[in-house]
Amino acid sequence: MASIEFAQVTQSFNKNVIIKDLNLKIEDGKFTVLVGPSGCGKTTLLRMIAGLDPQTSGSVLINGKDVTRIAPGQRGVAMVFQNYAIYPTMSVRENIEFGLKNNKVGKEERNRLVESICETVGLKPYLDRKPSTLSGGQRQRVALARAMVKKPSVFLMDEPLSNLDAKLRVQMRIELIEMHKKLGTTFVYVTHDQVEAMSMADTIVLMNHGQIQQMAAPEVIYRQPSNLFAAQFIGVPPMNIGDLGVDGAKFGFRPESAVLSVEPLDAHYTVRGIVATREMLGSETIYQVKAGQEAFMIKCTEDRFSVDQEVYLGVDATKLFFFGADENRIDPADARYGEYMRALKGQRHG
Numbered sequence: 001m002a003s004i005e006f007a008q009v010t011q012s013f014n015k016n017v018i019i020k021d022l023n024l025k026i027e028d029g030k031f032t033v034l035v036g037p038s039g040c041g042k043t044t045l046l047r048m049i050a051g052l053d054p055q056t057s058g059s060v061l062i063n064g065k066d067v068t069r070i071a072p073g074q075r076g077v078a079m080v081f082q083n084y085a086i087y088p089t090m091s092v093r094e095n096i097e098f099g100l101k102n103n104k105v106g107k108e109e110r111n112r113l114v115e116s117i118c119e120t121v122g123l124k125p126y127l128d129r130k131p132s133t134l135s136g137g138q139r140q141r142v143a144l145a146r147a148m149v150k151k152p153s154v155f156l157m158d159e160p161l162s163n164l165d166a167k168l169r170v171q172m173r174i175e176l177i178e179m180h181k182k183l184g185t186t187f188v189y190v191t192h193d194q195v196e197a198m199s200m201a202d203t204i205v206l207m208n209h210g211q212i213q214q215m216a217a218p219e220v221i222y223r224q225p226s227n228l229f230a231a232q233f234i235g236v237p238p239m240n241i242g243d244l245g246v247d248g249a250k251f252g253f254r255p256e257s258a259v260l261s262v263e264p265l266d267a268h269y270t271v272r273g274i275v276a277t278r279e280m281l282g283s284e285t286i287y288q289v290k291a292g293q294e295a296f297m298i299k300c301t302e303d304r305f306s307v308d309q310e311v312y313l314g315v316d317a318t319k320l321f322f323f324g325a326d327e328n329r330i331d332p333a334d335a336r337y338g339e340y341m342r343a344l345k346g347q348r349h350g
């Protein structure tokens, strides 16, 4: 197990600054997920931990020790990539024990380690099979097992599930959570998929343009997003945002926080609109309601409205968010919060 720390780290490629003065502490034994849009620098961070691309300046510390001058193989980290390169000509067992053989681990110990890890990832019945005879999920498990068998103190994963179909991805997410629980190793997982981040992380590190937007437990980011970016990146559909018309500020509410009705509503924020689209997803229906210049996504557990129907939309005061012109969320303790709440009530119509 190990903690990881970035201290004033900058990373540039050909004079392009990708990460600037980054400070970040990843806790020992936790499942930390780095999430953010494509190109925001997630893989760059992972590669710095692994030692594959040393940082331009600043320090990376593993367990409090500066690893800048330590070679990738000596850092006690293992990495699994999206295109899990397993050797097609080797059996599952040979793939998994390959690194152990290289490290001159004896045959008996190798067998013990391989069998124990295969028990953990559910590969025991497939030990003598070739990768070509395995499903995508089983192959991904071989890649995970091969990394785990070396008992790294840090386990780095870069979008390891993105080549799998939707159903298998959900299953592998659960398996990864279980593996993390069993192993107790520090997991650092990169994804651009906020659902993966929400479902697996102890801590989410949300990034954009090489900067950390928020670092917190999934439920904290969801309930108290630090800014507009966090509010709209986490959650499907994303938080609805509208112009407040005061100070360049904005208001927001989650799709599941609004009520729709054919009758006028007695809610703090209420507006009359037209149902523009309806997506019936089984246990819930998502409507897009157009109200003047704004279009809001509303998630309902009941499927009661149809396209082109006139509806009233209402949101309680406790479900509203406000963001300043600087895009940061305004805390209820801030004096502007009450002022904006009143301004929004003044806007009600319908």
Ligand code: ATP
Residues within 6 Å of the ligand: 013, 014, 018, 036, 037, 038, 039, 040, 041, 042, 043, 044, 045, 191, 192
């Ligand atoms: P994705 O989700 O698409 O994988 P990411 O958040 O992991 O994105 P990175 O791969 O870290 O993003 O890339 C961040 C930026 O750094 C990109 O603009 C990329 O082009 C650039 N970059 C990364 N590695 C190199 C490199 N070796 N040389 C030049 N530019 C690089």
